[in-house]
Amino acid sequence: MSLRHALLGLLVDRQGSGYDLMKLFETSLANVWPATQSQVYGELGKLADGGLLAVAAEGPRGRKEYSLTESGLAELRHWLVDVEPTRVHRSDMLLRVFFLGALTREEAHTFLVKEQLRASQDHDAYEDIKEKIDWGDDMISVNGRIALEFGLRLSAMREEWAQWAADQLTVPS
Amino acid sequence: MSLRHALLGLLVDRQGSGYDLMKLFETSLANVWPATQSQVYGELGKLADGGLLAVAAEGPRGRKEYSLTESGLAELRHWLVDVEPTRVHRSDMLLRVFFLGALTREEAHTFLVKEQLRASQDHDAYEDIKEKIDWGDDMISVNGRIALEFGLRLSAMREEWAQWAADQLTVPS
DNA sequence: GTTGACATGTAATTGGTTACATGATTAG
DNA sequence: CTAATCATGTAACCAATTACATGTCAAC
Numbered sequence: 519m520s521l522r523h524a525l526l527g528l529l530v531d532r533q534g535s536g537y538d539l540m541k542l543f544e545t546s547l548a549n550v551w552p553a554t555q556s557q558v559y560g561e562l563g564k565l566a567d568g569g570l571l572a573v574a575a576e577g578p579r580g581r582k583e584y585s586l587t588e589s590g591l592a593e594l595r596h597w598l599v600d601v602e603p604t605r606v607h608r609s610d611m612l613l614r615v616f617f618l619g620a621l622t623r624e625e626a627h628t629f630l631v632k633e634q635l636r637a638s639q640d641h642d643a644y645e646d647i648k649e650k651i652d653w654g655d656d657m658i659s660v661n662g663r664i665a666l667e668f669g670l671r672l673s674a675m676r677e678e679w680a681q682w683a684a685d686q687l688t689v690p691s
Numbered sequence: 692m693s694l695r696h697a698l699l700g701l702l703v704d705r706q707g708s709g710y711d712l713m714k715l716f717e718t719s720l721a722n723v724w725p726a727t728q729s730q731v732y733g734e735l736g737k738l739a740d741g742g743l744l745a746v747a748a749e750g751p752r753g754r755k756e757y758s759l760t761e762s763g764l765a766e767l768r769h770w771l772v773d774v775e776p777t778r779v780h781r782s783d784m785l786l787r788v789f790f791l792g793a794l795t796r797e798e799a800h801t802f803l804v805k806e807q808l809r810a811s812q813d814h815d816a817y818e819d820i821k822e823k824i825d826w827g828d829d830m831i832s833v834n835g836r837i838a839l840e841f842g843l844r845l846s847a848m849r850e851e852w853a854q855w856a857a858d859q860l861t862v863p864s
Numbered sequence: 865g866t867t868g869a870c871a872t873g874t875a876a877t878t879g880g881t882t883a884c885a886t887g888a889t890t891a892g
Numbered sequence: 893c894t895a896a897t898c899a900t901g902t903a904a905c906c907a908a909t910t911a912c913a914t915g916t917c918a919a920c
Binding site for chain 1: 724764776778786798802806834
């Protein structure tokens, strides 16, 4: 149930339509919590029904501008403070690693080299974001920097690990 | 659709019932791809219907022992070699980071310190596994070690990052 | 004979993805 | 006038979670 909280969070220091929030999503939260258009519109409706959001204004083309209510902010804060983040993270990449023995050594090696490349590309992409985005001083910009640093460290780690893992295969015990 | 491949993978160098596979899951794959009992039994049925698995033997208590077929192995290898691993990984922890501005500085600091602690505990748990599990030489043991190393490096990274992030809050720009 | 491990399944619900469908407004 | 952007929604499907339901066999 994190999407609802993502939407509440985006509405803390701004007000916006589903369309606005979708665009914000793409340029910020999509890396940690992807969502589709249908999901966003659906969830906004439910949040408004539940009184966590209010329709602050209606514009052209049926545009509905949402704003956070008292109870919406309370729910967000409750989620941040009291709800434990999920422990396990699914990774189909690591799942594959378990079964690399079903491939030839060359194929397994290729798999790990590709992962190393992906990690390296991800790292580059994060570096790009760090340089090119002009960071505002709003909440998601300030804290987005902290999250971005995680991405940078993670991709660096993945690259080193994949290198190490590929070496393990090349020189077996 | 990774669960099907997880099951195919487990059946590469052994043969087993849903019950057996569940137990194997818990002690190996659960960290990278959790699955429930109902999911496992359901998926095994579908895989058998599709000819990727065969019922090799039937035992007491309705026990059905599955084995990998030719086309099952082919499908596994295809997934390993040709299907790109998922790019984005959801993290409700990082999602929360974006919204830390909705908390007081103390609350936000506490959140990051708790994350540091979780990472540290995860690291300890992985160290424990590394020491205590007696590793066989079967496929999932050999490659499980490679995956475990990822867990160790990731938890170390998370711990350092959380420490850094907590410091960022304490001494603001 | 009773407890615990073995063993399999179904049903209801939720969250997420993909595809489809429609239409208004603005800028060139 | 026409293309791009704005704007919202529905429907079908799939994967995963939770809870329920049932029953067997072995060991003590």
